[in-house]
Amino acid sequence: MASHILLLSILAFSFSFAFAFEPSPLQDFCVADSTSSALVNGKVCKDPKLAQANDFFFSGLHLQGNTSNFLGSKVTPVNVAQIPGLNTLGISMARIDYAPWGLNAPHTHPRASEMLTVLEGSLQVGFVTSNPDNRLISKVLQKGDVFVFPIGLVHFQRNVGHGNAVAIAALSSQNPGVISIANAVFGSNPPIVSDVLTKAFQVDKNVVERLQAIF
Numbered sequence: 739m740a741s742h743i744l745l746l747s748i749l750a751f752s753f754s755f756a757f758a759f760e761p762s763p764l765q766d767f768c769v770a771d772s773t774s775s776a777l778v779n780g781k782v783c784k785d786p787k788l789a790q791a792n793d794f795f796f797s798g799l800h801l802q803g804n805t806s807n808f809l810g811s812k813v814t815p816v817n818v819a820q821i822p823g824l825n826t827l828g829i830s831m832a833r834i835d836y837a838p839w840g841l842n843a844p845h846t847h848p849r850a851s852e853m854l855t856v857l858e859g860s861l862q863v864g865f866v867t868s869n870p871d872n873r874l875i876s877k878v879l880q881k882g883d884v885f886v887f888p889i890g891l892v893h894f895q896r897n898v899g900h901g902n903a904v905a906i907a908a909l910s911s912q913n914p915g916v917i918s919i920a921n922a923v924f925g926s927n928p929p930i931v932s933d934v935l936t937k938a939f940q941v942d943k944n945v946v947e948r949l950q951a952i953f
Contacts, residue, residue: 794823803835810840836897850914859903865893925953
């Protein structure tokens, strides 16, 4: 009997981790109610009787993103902010456009793993494992190739072809979040004191202040 109880306890503990991020929905759908001021872990559901087709619809992913910026890339997200019907479903996606040598700069998704599929062009992609190894796992992808970025790890993509590149990303959360490393470190509001950053990055204070001015 004790062994059965132990087994059930282990299973329950395992399931609690399995559902730690995106619990299974308890209804057919939970269309996000953007008018609600209630603070919940996610978004409040509107009355399912008021759900319409447009709550589950997005148009425009066939359009090329504007890459005329200093990174040479543009992310077009399709998450719960664009499709209210994604609320509680634990999935989202994005289109990423890259100019020649365009970069989707190092970033993390705190609430999702990512699966990237190259539609056009050649991309160098990679992610860095956690401390203490900080090992770079990287590969050059061609059209039709797929690569996975584990949840929470710093990752990037760079166009290494001679023309434009396009990729589609699938993410395991309706609201995966994005933390751009450079923006978070050098563009925080209010700024991180320069003494902290000079010691962390082992660079001169003037370098830190120039970077903070950019971001």
